Amino acid sequence: MTDEQRVSFDKSSGPPPPTPGYAYPPAYGFPPAYPPYGYPPYGSAAPPAPPHEKPSSNIGWAIAAIFTFWPLAIPSFIYANKVDTFWFAGNRAGAEQASRDARTWGLIGVIIGAVLFVLVIIWFVIIFAVIADTAHNLPDPSSYPSAYPS
Structure with a gap:
């Protein structure tokens, strides 16, 4: 979603469809908030899993x-x-x-x-x-x- 789409949110059409990769849609009547620092922007895929398993603590x-x-x-x-x-x-x-x-x-x-x-x-x-x-x-x-x- 671009900034223009966030700003032009129409309350009469109902809540927007849920964004992929997130469990809950934004609250009705409010545009989606910006994600916290370090998280991917709305509409992008979930962050990839680390490519390696956690090393053994030995x-x-x-x-x-x-x-x-x-x-x-x-x-x-x-x-x-x-x-x-x-x-x-x-x-x-x-x-x-x-x-x-x-x-x-x-x-x-x-x-x-x-x-x-x-x-x-x-x-x-x-x-x-x-x-x-x-x-x-x-x-x-x-x-x-x-x-x-x-």
């Missing part, structure tokens, strides 16, 4: 990092929470970057935790092997001199 990596190496779970949670904030603000690139950062921090935390777990297991195996070897090479206690003379 919060699973943050949760896994809590159990393996918690210091890196903190930035992973922060970036995972930023994904929704950026997406709903219309910042698709920021949401995708936050998703990648959350996955990266979480994955690094899981890898570091897994490596530390393996190193701790190896350390305990070495300690127990040394203890077992030392216990095996101890002299027989019956060969010690008695503290009480007989």
Whole structure:
């Protein structure tokens, strides 16, 4: 609808037909209002859906990092929470970057935790092997001199 058509609205002919793409026709007796900033003008099609789906928040990596190496779970949670904030603000690139950062921090935390777990297991195996070897090479206690003379 052009501005001239809005201005020359005739009240006697009834309300105008509903504009395509909008649920409710304008109120009777009033010309349609201008759309809010950022919305398409009356008569145009509805705005297209975003071409991509919302990226994953990768919060699973943050949760896994809590159990393996918690210091890196903190930035992973922060970036995972930023994904929704950026997406709903219309910042698709920021949401995708936050998703990648959350996955990266979480994955690094899981890898570091897994490596530390393996190193701790190896350390305990070495300690127990040394203890077992030392216990095996101890002299027989019956060969010690008695503290009480007989």
